[in-house]
Amino acid sequence: MSAREANLLGNIHGGEIVKLADQTAGAVAQRHSGGPAVTAALDEMAFLAPVHVGDIVRTFSQVNWAGTSSMEVGVRVETQPWNDPSSAALHVASAYFVFVAIDAEGRPRLVPPLAPEDDTERRRLREAEIRRAHRLARKQEIDAARGRP
Ligand SMILES: CC(C)(COP(=O)(O)OP(=O)(O)OC[C@H]1O[C@@H](n2cnc3c(N)ncnc32)[C@H](O)[C@@H]1OP(=O)(O)O)[C@@H](O)C(=O)NCCC(=O)NCCS
Numbered sequence: 001m002s003a004r005e006a007n008l009l010g011n012i013h014g015g016e017i018v019k020l021a022d023q024t025a026g027a028v029a030q031r032h033s034g035g036p037a038v039t040a041a042l043d044e045m046a047f048l049a050p051v052h053v054g055d056i057v058r059t060f061s062q063v064n065w066a067g068t069s070s071m072e073v074g075v076r077v078e079t080q081p082w083n084d085p086s087s088a089a090l091h092v093a094s095a096y097f098v099f100v101a102i103d104a105e106g107r108p109r110l111v112p113p114l115a116p117e118d119d120t121e122r123r124r125l126r127e128a129e130i131r132r133a134h135r136l137a138r139k140q141e142i143d144a145a146r147g148r149p
Pocket of ligand 1: 098
């Protein structure tokens with residue numbers, strides 16, 4: 001990434017990494033759902049190590065969970081110094097986005113169910129269900145505290 005995306009400390013601004021992760025997740029959500037999908041929520045974004053100017057950044061992404069019209073998409077971000085191809089890739093960030101597939105009118109549309117094929121995919125599905133349960137419980141608690149039905 002270039003100096004244009006740097007923050008005052010001279011590292012890459014976290015928002016640039018969020019954007020990159022969102023774009024990758026969007027492409028994956030679009031592929032899984034066979035059409036447009038929009039970001040509904042960023043459930044969690046963890047920055048594990050700084051990204052430096054000049055780093056080569058790679059993103060890896062998959063659909064972890066699919067509901068009726070929404071999907072949880074996980075993203076892993078790795079870097080490698082541009083001038084040291086022998087160095088090991090460094091895991092610098094992880095994120096979980098919720099995307100909703102939409103039709104031409106912007107209304108939610110059905111997404112294909114997910115069929116996990118191995119232990120890793122089954123683990124990702126279980127963990128996505130835990131995050132979803134926490135999101136819903138938090139919303140319910142806040143709604144109740146505000147006196148919303
Ligand atoms: C996302 C959006 C299409 C949802 O529309 P909606 O009418 O509120 O949808 P519904 O209440 O019927 O929910 C549809 C699905 O979205 C999920 N959803 C909606 N808002 C959500 C949120 N904030 N977080 C997580 N999931 C959400 C629901 O759980 C539901 O999932 P399911 O179908 O798998 O059960 C709508 O809120 C929207 O267009 N938001 C703007 C998206 C956007 O522009 N993103 C780019 C940011 S600039």
